[in-house]
Amino acid sequence: MEINNLNQGGQQIKVNVADQPNVECENCKNIFFDKVTIIKKISKLLVGTPDDQLVPMETYKCAECGHINKEFIV
Numbered sequence: 001m002e003i004n005n006l007n008q009g010g011q012q013i014k015v016n017v018a019d020q021p022n023v024e025c026e027n028c029k030n031i032f033f034d035k036v037t038i039i040k041k042i043s044k045l046l047v048g049t050p051d052d053q054l055v056p057m058e059t060y061k062c063a064e065c066g067h068i069n070k071e072f073i074v
C-alpha cells in the first residue's frame with residue numbers, strides 16, 4: 001500500500017507503508033490489533049439537544065492482552 005501526500009512545500013511525497021515500523025502494544029509488544037468502538041457521550045447541555053448524544057468512534061485494542069495504546073485513545 002502506498003500513501004500519496006503533499007508536504008508543506010507542495011511537493012508530492014510517496015510513502016511505502018510496508019516499509020514503515022509497526023505499532024506495538026505498549027503492554028506486551030504484540031503488533032496485532034482488533035478494531036473496537038468506543039462511544040463518546042456528549043452532554044445535552046453542550047449541544048443544546050433534548051437528549052445526550054452518543055457518538056461512536058473507532059479505535060484499536062491489542063489482540064493479545066486487550067490494552068489500548070495511549071495514541072489510540074481519542
Ligand SMILES: [Zn+2]
Binds near residue numbers: 062065
Ligand atoms: Zn498487548
